[in-house]
Amino acid sequence: MGKVVVAALAAGCTVAACVVASVMVRRSVRRRRGWRRVVRVLEELEEGCATPVGRLRQVVDAMAVEMHAGLASEGGSKLKMLLTYVHNLPTGNEKGTYYALDLGGTNFRVLRVQLGGQRSAIIRHDLDRQPIPQNLMTSTSEELFDFIATSLKDFVEREESFSLTSQQERRELGFTFSYPVKQTSTSSGNLIKWTKGFSVEDMVGRDVSECLQQAISQKGLDMRVAVLINDTVGTLALGHYHDEDTVTAVIFGTGTNACYLERADAIIKCQGLITTSGSTVVNLEWGNFWSSHLPRTSYDIDLDADSPNPNDQGFEKMISGMYLGEIVRRVILQMMQESDVLRPFSSKLDVPFILRTQLMAAMHEDDSPNLSEVARILNDTFEIPDVPLNFRKLVVKICDVVTCRAARLAAAGIVGILKKIGRDGSGGIASGKTKGGSQNKMRRTVVAVEGGLYTNYRMFREYLNEAMGQILGEDVAPYVVIRVTEDGSGIGAALLAASHSASSSALDRVST
Numbered sequence: 001m002g003k004v005v006v007a008a009l010a011a012g013c014t015v016a017a018c019v020v021a022s023v024m025v026r027r028s029v030r031r032r033r034g035w036r037r038v039v040r041v042l043e044e045l046e047e048g049c050a051t052p053v054g055r056l057r058q059v060v061d062a063m064a065v066e067m068h069a070g071l072a073s074e075g076g077s078k079l080k081m082l083l084t085y086v087h088n089l090p091t092g093n094e095k096g097t098y099y100a101l102d103l104g105g106t107n108f109r110v111l112r113v114q115l116g117g118q119r120s121a122i123i124r125h126d127l128d129r130q131p132i133p134q135n136l137m138t139s140t141s142e143e144l145f146d147f148i149a150t151s152l153k154d155f156v157e158r159e160e161s162f163s164l165t166s167q168q169e170r171r172e173l174g175f176t177f178s179y180p181v182k183q184t185s186t187s188s189g190n191l192i193k194w195t196k197g198f199s200v201e202d203m204v205g206r207d208v209s210e211c212l213q214q215a216i217s218q219k220g221l222d223m224r225v226a227v228l229i230n231d232t233v234g235t236l237a238l239g240h241y242h243d244e245d246t247v248t249a250v251i252f253g254t255g256t257n258a259c260y261l262e263r264a265d266a267i268i269k270c271q272g273l274i275t276t277s278g279s280t281v282v283n284l285e286w287g288n289f290w291s292s293h294l295p296r297t298s299y300d301i302d303l304d305a306d307s308p309n310p311n312d313q314g315f316e317k318m319i320s321g322m323y324l325g326e327i328v329r330r331v332i333l334q335m336m337q338e339s340d341v342l343r344p345f346s347s348k349l350d351v352p353f354i355l356r357t358q359l360m361a362a363m364h365e366d367d368s369p370n371l372s373e374v375a376r377i378l379n380d381t382f383e384i385p386d387v388p389l390n391f392r393k394l395v396v397k398i399c400d401v402v403t404c405r406a407a408r409l410a411a412a413g414i415v416g417i418l419k420k421i422g423r424d425g426s427g428g429i430a431s432g433k434t435k436g437g438s439q440n441k442m443r444r445t446v447v448a449v450e451g452g453l454y455t456n457y458r459m460f461r462e463y464l465n466e467a468m469g470q471i472l473g474e475d476v477a478p479y480v481v482i483r484v485t486e487d488g489s490g491i492g493a494a495l496l497a498a499s500h501s502a503s504s505s506a507l508d509r510v511s512t
């Protein structure tokens with residue numbers, strides 16, 4: 001009897017052990033299969049985002065071609081190539097105290113800049129930075145500008161209460177408004193459309209300066225909107241103020257864009273443009289650039305389709321700070337949907353834009369041996385605790401692929417502009433004349449850059465700089481200098497307010 005019980009027990013144990021073992025084997029097979037799927041998602045992402053130099057050169061050419069098309073006719077390209085009517089950049093002789101208001105990405109800034117009349121003599125600038133309340137980004141123009149004018153008035157009163165000299169003349173303001181605007185003069189222009197999540201519908205088509213000027217007057221503040229500019233133009237103005245070889249400026253922040261100095265006679269769509277300098281600043285609005293050579297993945301297609309502006313701002317959606325974290329979230333979500341390597345599934349993964357690009361950068365640059373920062377951010381953002389180390393490594397790799405593509409495409413965009421203005425060295429770098437008789441000596445060329453994506457995200461910066469070198473080649477690359485202009489979009493507006501209040505801008509007009 002006893003033997004039978006023992007035998008039955010032993011048999012039972014064996015069966016149980018077999019069941020446990022088979023469950024474990026099944027689990028481990030499932031885990032391995034799941035892991036293989038996750039790795040496949042990564043490999044497909046890498047293939048889809050590949051940017052070999054050959055492809056970058058195609059993007060360079062496409063950018064230059066689209067620039068020509070956008071200058072040839074209104075609507076001739078997805079690149080709007082907007083006239084800014086800024087024909088003269090600050091000379092360095094500007095003097096006095098000017099204000100600037102910078103409305104662009106997630107923050108808005110108010111500045112007071114004192115200019116000493118000598119190049120590099122910005123005596124001081126004071127700054128107030130505030131986040132734009134989320135509800136105002138989709139409210140009415142009246143509410144938005146009332147809030148801005150109130151903050152501006154508070155700032156002016158605070159600043160002037162510390163100042164020893166009293167304000168004698170009417171205050172002059174440079175207004176940096178970083179959205180596509182069809183300028184009608186240096187100080188006025190109508191909003192074409194919103195980008196970067198803003199959507200104050202009653203503003204579209206209206207004169208942006210007028211809206212601000214009205215709100216300022218209603219607050220009883222004696223101030224004139226002297227110039228209305230894009231942030232790229234402010235950056236170019238400050239870049240040029242410090243270094244006359246600066247010919248183009250690029251923003252890599254929440255959004256992305258570039259402007260550059262163009263010959264007035266190259267702007268075919270505006271034949272009558274007469275400028276004292278013979279050149280003028282053109283705002284590309286390159287966020288909307290598109291080319292079949294851009295490496296586009298299913299994540300980009302879905303992000304675009306789910307966005308409030310589908311088929312719009314395609315280049316920006318691959319490059320700028322507003323979108324990079326969102327692309328990474330979509331890839332992680334895809335991995336989770338294809339396998340069960342991380343269970344239970346967190347519903348936070350479904351929340352659009354929950355992974356901000358700053359956090360993505362922090363994960364990408366986590367150099368701790370066990371990637372503890374990656375684990376912390378995945379837990380805080382998606383509520384996924386204890387992510388295993390191999391998955392953390394995968395997340396770092398996703399960030400790397402997404403940022404590398406963005407930075408390399410950005411570099412191709414810059415070289416595209418240089419190519420358009422003959423500064424990419426493609427005509428040779430030696431001194432002397434080409435067959436046609438034109439000079440082809442490569443000149444030192446400075447690109448002014450502003451924006452947190454470039455200044456705060458080391459890997460983005462390194463990939464961009466590396467790609468510039470690869471596209472231009474080792475003979476030409478040393479002639480091209482990328483220079484960060486801190487707060488250029490704001491200080492540049494004050495500089496332009498100063499130069500336009502003093503300059504003989506009557507000569508710079510469009511003849512009809």
Ligand code: BGC
Nearest residue numbers: 178179180195251255256257
């Ligand atoms: C806007 C541009 C701006 C850029 C950088 C884009 O979304 O359309 O006007 O220059 O962001 O702020």
